[in-house]
Amino acid sequence: MVTIIFKHPDGEETRVDSPVGETVMRVAVEAGIPGIVGDCGGNLSCATCHCYVDPAWGSSLPNMSADEETMLESALDVTLESRLSCQIVVTAELEGIRLMIPESSL
Amino acid sequence: MMTAIDEADPRTPSHVPRELVVDGFDIFNLEVPDADPPLVWREIKLANPPIFWTNENGGHWVATDAADIKVIQVDHEHFSMAQHNIPKNRRGMPAPPIDLDPPKHFGYRALISPAFSPKALAALEGTIQQVLDGLIDRVAPRGECEFVEDVAHVLPINVFLGMMGLPKEDAAYLLPLSTLNTQAKELEVSQRTRAEMADYLKDKIEARKAHPTDDVLSQVVHGKVNGEPLPDDELLGMCTLLLAGGLDTVASMMGFIFRFLATHPAHLAELVADPDLIPQATEEFFRRCGIANTGRILVEDYEFHGVQLKAGDLIQIPNCLYGIDETVVDNPLEVDFHRKKPIPYASFGNGPHSCPGKALARLEVRLLLRSWLSRIPEFTVKPGTVPQARIGMTNSMRELWLSWR
Numbered sequence: 001m002v003t004i005i006f007k008h009p010d011g012e013e014t015r016v017d018s019p020v021g022e023t024v025m026r027v028a029v030e031a032g033i034p035g036i037v038g039d040c041g042g043n044l045s046c047a048t049c050h051c052y053v054d055p056a057w058g059s060s061l062p063n064m065s066a067d068e069e070t071m072l073e074s075a076l077d078v079t080l081e082s083r084l085s086c087q088i089v090v091t092a093e094l095e096g097i098r099l100m101i102p103e104s105s106l
Numbered sequence: 107m108m109t110a111i112d113e114a115d116p117r118t119p120s121h122v123p124r125e126l127v128v129d130g131f132d133i134f135n136l137e138v139p140d141a142d143p144p145l146v147w148r149e150i151k152l153a154n155p156p157i158f159w160t161n162e163n164g165g166h167w168v169a170t171d172a173a174d175i176k177v178i179q180v181d182h183e184h185f186s187m188a189q190h191n192i193p194k195n196r197r198g199m200p201a202p203p204i205d206l207d208p209p210k211h212f213g214y215r216a217l218i219s220p221a222f223s224p225k226a227l228a229a230l231e232g233t234i235q236q237v238l239d240g241l242i243d244r245v246a247p248r249g250e251c252e253f254v255e256d257v258a259h260v261l262p263i264n265v266f267l268g269m270m271g272l273p274k275e276d277a278a279y280l281l282p283l284s285t286l287n288t289q290a291k292e293l294e295v296s297q298r299t300r301a302e303m304a305d306y307l308k309d310k311i312e313a314r315k316a317h318p319t320d321d322v323l324s325q326v327v328h329g330k331v332n333g334e335p336l337p338d339d340e341l342l343g344m345c346t347l348l349l350a351g352g353l354d355t356v357a358s359m360m361g362f363i364f365r366f367l368a369t370h371p372a373h374l375a376e377l378v379a380d381p382d383l384i385p386q387a388t389e390e391f392f393r394r395c396g397i398a399n400t401g402r403i404l405v406e407d408y409e410f411h412g413v414q415l416k417a418g419d420l421i422q423i424p425n426c427l428y429g430i431d432e433t434v435v436d437n438p439l440e441v442d443f444h445r446k447k448p449i450p451y452a453s454f455g456n457g458p459h460s461c462p463g464k465a466l467a468r469l470e471v472r473l474l475l476r477s478w479l480s481r482i483p484e485f486t487v488k489p490g491t492v493p494q495a496r497i498g499m500t501n502s503m504r505e506l507w508l509s510w511r
């Protein structure tokens with residue numbers, strides 16, 4: 001199990017344990033994290049799984065695909081830390097990763 | 107007079123035990139005393155076995171336990187979406203993605219998801235606010251209104267027409283169809299209603315095929331599933347679903363919320379004093395006021411909690427019962443704007459079919475509350491009137507007279 005920390009816009013945090021190989025979007029939806037909806041089920045068609053990756057972890061993630069970059073344009077308040085969480089696959093290296101939920105997603 | 111209480115109803119299928127049959131249970135003919143359908147469903151739940159059978163409307167099961175509702179919503183290996191309305195084949199036409207199971211469902215859903223992306227919704231916010239301002243300008247000086255017809259139904263139809271790039275004037279034609287769509291008991295009426303909705307959309311779709319414009323209708327018309335354009339009947343069915351899905355549902359949700367506020371002055375005052383509570387209050391209302399009464403069809407014979415279900419059986423899951431179950435939240439009937447987040451509910455479904463319009467509905471409700479409460483902060487049910495609700499494929503608010511000074 002890998003611990004993933006979701007940081008809510010009000011500063012509170014929720015820690016969720018996830019098996020390796022799961023996507024962060026599915027972990028969040030399963031745990032009922034407000035602001036991560038995953039409407040399209042991970043098909044890069046909705047941008048309702050937008051999150052900010054703590055910069056300390058950014059380099060542990062594979063780069064964005066062109067399709068993810070395109071879909072991210074449909075999210076709000078996109079920054080350099082933005083990712084679509086359905087494209088982040090949980091690996092052992094991500095233990096303790098912190099992901100911020102955008103205020104605009106609530 | 108014969109009262110054949112002990113006589114078995116000849117319609118009862120042989121695999122259904124007598125003790126699980128509730129005689130005469132007809133979802134289209136339930137009394138709804140306080141215009142509060144979840145309370146009616148709760149009484150039904152308390153009075154009957156957790157999974158019971160009725161012979162009315164073609165015959166179907168009803169599951170009322172919160173845990174069962176959630177399982178049945180998502181377990182598509184046993185509980186298929188191929189039929190999910192009562193009576194069966196209510197629409198008389200395909201309606202992808204809602205009548206498809208995974209994995210086929212996935213590609214169709216991806217075609218409509220972009221219409222509800224955060225940026226797409228943000229672009230609709232102006233339209234919604236403009237419609238709301240116009241509505242409130244019109245009713246505020248009157249000191250009273252019939253909220254369902256004057257406000258609750260007007261907003262979502264205008265939002266749909268706006269999204270689709272269709273003329274606002276068409277609302278007058280579409281609105282009566284929206285009610286029949288969820289409330290007609292007769293198959294012939296529900297299918298004709300659906301066909302009339304589809305007829306309305308047909309030439310609009312043809313026009314977009316020839317000349318794409320910048321709207322959701324064009325996106326869907328020119329969209330592809332697994333690299334292929336949709337066949338005409340599926341395309342028409344999908345567009346009709348988008349039309350039908352967000353009218354009576356949103357309007358009824360708003361109606362139930364305003365019925366509650368009109369009869370609970372302390373809650374109303376709390377929201378007026380602290381509008382920052384509106385987002386949280388919206389979630390709490392979604393929990394307390396589930397709307398949809400869809401079901402599933404059994405893929406194969408399946409024993410579920412000791413009940414033998416048979417392939418082809420329809421099972422209804424009134425999803426409002428999930429949020430008002432003691433096993434899900436404490437004091438479930440109470441509306442409390444300070445519950446621990448996230449507030450659990452099944453009102454928009456769960457799993458792959460969960461409602462794509464949820465964020466839009468949420469936006470419409472929040473903006474309505476914000477605008478209305480800032481302009482008309484005190485209101486009650488108009489003296490001498492009684493709010494009216496019905497139950498059918500949705501819990502539907504029919505009439506709510508409000509008055510204020």
Ligand code: HEM
Binds near residue numbers: 397455461
């Ligand atoms: C308060 C308002 C609403 C409620 C309570 C609601 C409820 C639901 C529920 C419960 C489902 C899943 C049905 C099931 O699993 O059996 C659903 C699906 C759906 N809803 Fe909504 N809905 C609302 C608003 C909207 C709006 C505004 C739209 C669109 C404009 C919409 C379009 C749809 C569509 C297209 C589906 C099918 C999704 C799929 O099968 O993948 N709904 N809705």
Ligand code: FES
Binds near residue numbers: 040045
């Ligand atoms: S879940 Fe739809 S884009 Fe990530």
